[in-house]
Each structure stands twice: as C-alpha cells, then as structure tokens.
Amino acid sequence: MKSILAAVFGLALVGPGTAALADCATDEAVAAYVADFLAKKPAKALVPDGTMEDAVCTQEKYVAALSKEFGPVVGYKAGLTSKAAQERFGVSEPVQGVLLRDMLLEDGAEVPADFGARPVFEADLLLVVGDAGINAATTPEEAMAHISEVRPFIELPDLSLAKGEPITGVTLTANAVAARLGVVGAAIPVDNPAAMLQMLADMEVTVTAANGEVLARAKGSAVLGNPVNSVLWLASKGIVFKPGDVVSVGSIGPLIPPAKAGGGATVTYAGLPGGPSVSVVFK
Numbered sequence: 001m002k003s004i005l006a007a008v009f010g011l012a013l014v015g016p017g018t019a020a021l022a023d024c025a026t027d028e029a030v031a032a033y034v035a036d037f038l039a040k041k042p043a044k045a046l047v048p049d050g051t052m053e054d055a056v057c058t059q060e061k062y063v064a065a066l067s068k069e070f071g072p073v074v075g076y077k078a079g080l081t082s083k084a085a086q087e088r089f090g091v092s093e094p095v096q097g098v099l100l101r102d103m104l105l106e107d108g109a110e111v112p113a114d115f116g117a118r119p120v121f122e123a124d125l126l127l128v129v130g131d132a133g134i135n136a137a138t139t140p141e142e143a144m145a146h147i148s149e150v151r152p153f154i155e156l157p158d159l160s161l162a163k164g165e166p167i168t169g170v171t172l173t174a175n176a177v178a179a180r181l182g183v184v185g186a187a188i189p190v191d192n193p194a195a196m197l198q199m200l201a202d203m204e205v206t207v208t209a210a211n212g213e214v215l216a217r218a219k220g221s222a223v224l225g226n227p228v229n230s231v232l233w234l235a236s237k238g239i240v241f242k243p244g245d246v247v248s249v250g251s252i253g254p255l256i257p258p259a260k261a262g263g264g265a266t267v268t269y270a271g272l273p274g275g276p277s278v279s280v281v282f283k
Contacts, residue, residue, distance in 0.1 A: 023050070024057035025174065033160075033175070034065045042117045042162035046174035055173035056096075063098055063176055071101030074246060075126070076239055077155075078230040079177035080169065081223045081250030091169035094230070096237055097177030099248060105280075107152075107185045113258045113282040116158025116180045120255040121280065123205045123216065123267045125227055126151040126184060129245040135235060140228045144193040147228070150200070152185030152278035154267050155248060157255070182248070185278030201226045203271035205252045210264040216253035220271075223250050258282045 025033075025046045036043035046062070047054045063073065077097040080086050086093070105111070113119070130148030137143035158180035161167055172178065190196045200220045207216040220227055227249035234247065241247075256265075261282055268277040 023047075024054050025050075025061065027061065030058065030061045030065055033062065036117070037066070037158070037160055037175075037180075038069060040114065040117045040158075043160045043165075045161050045165040045167075045171040048166045048168070048171055050170050050174070052170055052173060055170045058174040059097070059176050062174065063100070066176070067100060070103055073098045074101045074104070074244075075099040075248065076234050076241075076245065077177055077179060077248035078224075078234055078250045079172060081230055081233075085251065089167070089169055089172070094224070094233055094250065095169050095173045095177055096234055096239070097173070097175075097179050099179055099182065099246060103179060103181050104246075105181060105183045107183060107278050108281065109183050110281040110283050111156065111181060111183075115156060115258075116160065118159040118161065119156065119180070119258055120159065121154055121156050121258060121261070121265060122255050123207050123218070123252040124153040124155040124182070125200075125205075125220075125223075125249045125252065125269075126153040127228065127231060127247045127249060128187070129241045129243055129247070130190075131243050132241065134231065134241050137232065137235070140197055140226050140232065141194065143228050143231050144190070144197045147190050147193070147196075147231075149187040149189055150196065150272065151187050151246075152267060152269055152276050153248060154183040154265065154278055154280050155179075155251075156181040156183070156280070183278055183280045185276055188273055188276060197226065197228060199271050199273075200228060203269050206268050206270065207253060207256065208266050208268070209260065210262040213262075215256055215260060215265070218253040220252065222252055227252075
C-alpha cells in the first residue's frame with residue numbers, strides 16, 4: 001500500500017538494503033540541505049544510499065548547522081512509532097531526531113500554511129523529563145516515575161524532500177525526522193505515574209479542522225503500545241536525558257496537509273485530566 005506521504009507528495013519509498021553503502025554526508029551536502037530548508041525549497045535527500053550509522057552521523061552535522069538558526073537542542077523525537085508507519089517505510093523500528101528551542105511555539109500560534117517546503121501536521125504528545133533517573137529505566141512503569149509533565153503537542157514537520165527523492169528510515173534520520181515546528185499545550189503534572197501511564201495508553205486523540213470536521217482519531221496505544229515506550233526506545237539508542245528535556249513521542253494518527261485543516265486545527269486528548277487540547281492557526 002502506498003503511504004499517505006507518497007500519495008500526497010509523490011515521494012519515492014525505498015526500503016533499507018536496496019542501495020550501496022555511503023559515508024556520512026559531506027559538510028557541503030549538509031550546508032546545501034540546510035540552505036534549502038531555510039529557504040523552504042524542496043531538497044535533495046542526504047545519504048540516500050547510506051546506512052543508519054551514516055544517517056546518525058549526518059544528523060549530528062545537520063543539527064549543528066540548524067542550531068545556528070533554531071537554537072540549542074531541548075529535546076528528542078521518535079518517528080515511525082506505529083507498526084503501519086514502519087511497514088510503509090520498510091523499517092523494523094522507529095527513527096530518532098531532535099527538537100530545537102525555537103521550533104517550539106505556544107498554544108494557538110499562527111504559522112503560514114506553507115511553513116515548509118512540504119508541510120504537514122500531526123497529533124503528537126510531549127513528555128517532560130523530571131530527573132536523570134529516567135536513564136536507568138527499563139520498563140514503562142519505571143520511565144513514567146521520572147516524567148514530570150505531559151503536554152499536548154501538534155508537530156509541524158517539513159518533509160523537505162523534492163518529489164522523487166527517497167524517503168526512508170535512513171533519509172528521515174539524516175534530516176532529524178523532518179523537524180521544523182511544533183505547538184505546545186499547557187502542562188499536565190504527573191501526580192500519579194501509574195494512573196497516568198494507563199491514561200496515556202487509553203486516551204483518544206482527535207484532530208479537528210477549523211470548521212469542526214474530524215480529520216483523524218486514534219488511541220494513545222497506537223504509539224508503540226504506550227507513548228512512554230518512545231522514551232525507552234530513544235534511551236536504547238544512546239540518548240541520555242537531562243531534567244527538562246522534552247520527548248516527542250511520535251505521530252498519534254496520520255500526517256495531514258495544512259490545506260485540509262481549513263485555516264487551523266485542534267487536537268484534543270480525551271481521557272487525560274481535564275480533557276486538554278492544543279490548537280494551531282494556519283495563515
């Protein structure tokens with residue numbers, strides 16, 4: 001089955017192991033990609049024939065360059081966290097990226113509908129690290145004990161790639177999983193970790209357009225069985241969390257083009273305390 005991304009943007013989906021190995025992207029290639037990203041121009045994929053190790057190396061260079069415009073790393077993101085997404089992109093596990101300080105906007109933020117070269121938005125969720133003890137966690141229960149807050153989050157990724165460029169686990173990792181912007185809702189304190197853990201799995205997350213049309217609906221368990229598992233997966237890849245770091249758990253439902261939102265979107269989280277929501281306005 002073609003992915004939503006392929007259907008919308010005509011991107012070529014290529015599984016791992018189909019091309020020759022490549023090294024970490026050159027400084028020149030990374031600089032060209034960043035220039036296109038900042039200009040909102042469709043870009044050439046980084047290390048399309050590379051290994052995941054090449055992609056991680058490239059991501060380090062890319063983030064260092066992008067930090068000059070978007071500020072320091074303030075958190076991490078997991079992508080392709082649903083089985084369906086992994087099958088579409090020919091991977092067997094999620095992919096990792098980062099979030100930079102100036103990418104994160106307040107609830108109700110106005111952004112251009114064309115905020116990127118190939119803009120999309122999605123229901124997501126942020127978990128806020130309470131203390132460094134989370135790095136020793138091996139179970140969702142242990143990880144949840146070190147999460148201080150949960151925050152509604154609409155991520156606004158920019159796929160960036162030109163039509164026909166391969167979109168794979170490798171190319172997504174190389175570009176930090178397409179991070180561009182995100183809108184953050186009010187903090188929900190984690191007073192009872194065990195209860196919150198269950199609520200995160202059971203919550204129903206709904207995306208509505210400006211006119212009230214329901215665009216998507218999914219359970220929290222769509223993310224690796226429980227969104228907290230995104231933290232454990234990132235830790236398994238060598239991420240060492242600091243107090244205050246935020247973790248984007250991944251898509252809770254499909255990626256949606258801004259044009260379908262009719263001027264704005266709201267994401268609600270039925271089952272979390274207070275039935276919270278977060279909104280974005282597309283200009």
